[in-house]
Amino acid sequence: MAGARERARTELTAEIVRLAREQVERDGATNLSLRAIARDLGMVSSAVYRYFASRDELLTRLIIDSYERLGAAAEAADAAVRRSDHRGRWRAIAHAIRDWAIANPSEYALLFGTPVPGYAAPQDTIAPASRYTLVLLNLLADVEAAGGRAAGRLAPPLKRDLAKVRATLGLAVDETLMAHGMAAWAALMGAINLELFGHLHNVVDTPGARFDLVVEQEAERLFAGTTVARRTSNRA
Amino acid sequence: MAGARERARTELTAEIVRLAREQVERDGATNLSLRAIARDLGMVSSAVYRYFASRDELLTRLIIDSYERLGAAAEAADAAVRRSDHRGRWRAIAHAIRDWAIANPSEYALLFGTPVPGYAAPQDTIAPASRYTLVLLNLLADVEAAGGRAAGRLAPPLKRDLAKVRATLGLAVDETLMAHGMAAWAALMGAINLELFGHLHNVVDTPGARFDLVVEQEAERLFAGTTVARRTSNRA
DNA sequence: AGCAAACGAGAGCAGTGCTCTTGCATCTCC
DNA sequence: GGAGATGCAAGAGCACTGCTCTCGTTTGCT
Numbered sequence: 001m002a003g004a005r006e007r008a009r010t011e012l013t014a015e016i017v018r019l020a021r022e023q024v025e026r027d028g029a030t031n032l033s034l035r036a037i038a039r040d041l042g043m044v045s046s047a048v049y050r051y052f053a054s055r056d057e058l059l060t061r062l063i064i065d066s067y068e069r070l071g072a073a074a075e076a077a078d079a080a081v082r083r084s085d086h087r088g089r090w091r092a093i094a095h096a097i098r099d100w101a102i103a104n105p106s107e108y109a110l111l112f113g114t115p116v117p118g119y120a121a122p123q124d125t126i127a128p129a130s131r132y133t134l135v136l137l138n139l140l141a142d143v144e145a146a147g148g149r150a151a152g153r154l155a156p157p158l159k160r161d162l163a164k165v166r167a168t169l170g171l172a173v174d175e176t177l178m179a180h181g182m183a184a185w186a187a188l189m190g191a192i193n194l195e196l197f198g199h200l201h202n203v204v205d206t207p208g209a210r211f212d213l214v215v216e217q218e219a220e221r222l223f224a225g226t227t228v229a230r231r232t233s234n235r236a
Numbered sequence: 237m238a239g240a241r242e243r244a245r246t247e248l249t250a251e252i253v254r255l256a257r258e259q260v261e262r263d264g265a266t267n268l269s270l271r272a273i274a275r276d277l278g279m280v281s282s283a284v285y286r287y288f289a290s291r292d293e294l295l296t297r298l299i300i301d302s303y304e305r306l307g308a309a310a311e312a313a314d315a316a317v318r319r320s321d322h323r324g325r326w327r328a329i330a331h332a333i334r335d336w337a338i339a340n341p342s343e344y345a346l347l348f349g350t351p352v353p354g355y356a357a358p359q360d361t362i363a364p365a366s367r368y369t370l371v372l373l374n375l376l377a378d379v380e381a382a383g384g385r386a387a388g389r390l391a392p393p394l395k396r397d398l399a400k401v402r403a404t405l406g407l408a409v410d411e412t413l414m415a416h417g418m419a420a421w422a423a424l425m426g427a428i429n430l431e432l433f434g435h436l437h438n439v440v441d442t443p444g445a446r447f448d449l450v451v452e453q454e455a456e457r458l459f460a461g462t463t464v465a466r467r468t469s470n471r472a
Numbered sequence: 473a474g475c476a477a478a479c480g481a482g483a484g485c486a487g488t489g490c491t492c493t494t495g496c497a498t499c500t501c502c
Numbered sequence: 503g504g505a506g507a508t509g510c511a512a513g514a515g516c517a518c519t520g521c522t523c524t525c526g527t528t529t530g531c532t
Binding site: 005008009043044046047050 | 509510511512513514
Binding site: 129182189214 | 352357362391394398415426445449450452453
């Protein structure tokens, strides 16, 4: 089995992806060049098209991989904290996402930056894309199970959407709590975006401290009503 | 005065910018092509370089214009609300920013999406860039003047940075309140980003309703302690 | 009137994504 | 094991891109 041809194919495919990722990290996604990859490989440009039908297809592959890495980072951070320490888990997840973004700015931009105009995300990206959000949703479910509730009243259409999400994912999370969780998610991503895309220059030089603030504020909002876990070590 | 040559120059410059903006709106910033503009103008591509030294310079011009428009929209929305109705002003500003983003997605992406790798924002973009944030900061100053205070303790380095900002801008805003304002700002931009860049697909179909939620939550956080304005019409 | 600056046109360089043909290597089926 | 189908790399080529340089012409200022 594993004919020489097939093995060469998978190896070359992996090599292309590796070089592509290097290029994206160095020059950004817009400057990804199939021809440059071909040159590095000692091949002619048309040969690369045997492995990826187009530049977009290669980009899609990179996007999927990046989502998986981000998801893995979030999962690992979450898993390292005691299950009942919801605040600690939130902090860990949020910082893991930010740390990953800081460490891999080009990849983060690939996922959360400007979408390429012509490019429509294919179906096979949505599963990996939801991996890191699932970590947050699972945390919400645990909060709910521990008796956490969120105050407030939701607009009926939003409530309906969220009920649908709950049904689809099979998660036991109250719509209101989920809505608060999504607001926290938006604040988290917004803080990272502002920091990473340079909108804080000439404003604040310590984005890390500001990020902590956002995380803490969201924690306060999400877990203020939670009546669990005799207050033990809550510090990160 | 206004020699024919000079007049022709300013007219052509304006025409180039107009065509460039059209192109960005239609095809996105990455697909902006000087050659295409030259074609539309009936000129040869090299002639355009008499007016803009490079593609980046033209993009910078577009960015500045867009920041000005966004700033103007925010200012207008703020001005339409009674000064003492801080909640209403926050709502108006937030919705104005979002509405502008929805109406001009490509321009918004130009401002807040992935920065072009090689591109460093020139000095002359930072003043227009801070125009819409100034609207928010002025609101904070009014809240402060009305006796609004924010709870919580800030990390010393963040507090120092914010004090510097206050000194630079000459704004009378407590650091803690400013920090809360910046968190609200991050949440606002995060919500818009997620909505506009398609990260809510397969999650929530009514981003408008969800956006309202974020705005309301931030309003709650910012103005909970404010002890002003006998509660009158607070509805948008 | 004379001169310098501004200007548009054109050719050209280096790069891009992508297609098509051509010949060789490999794998598969009889 | 040989014959035919398939996979693959190479090369040429098309239609683009940003940008540079040169070369006449037009314009405006002195």
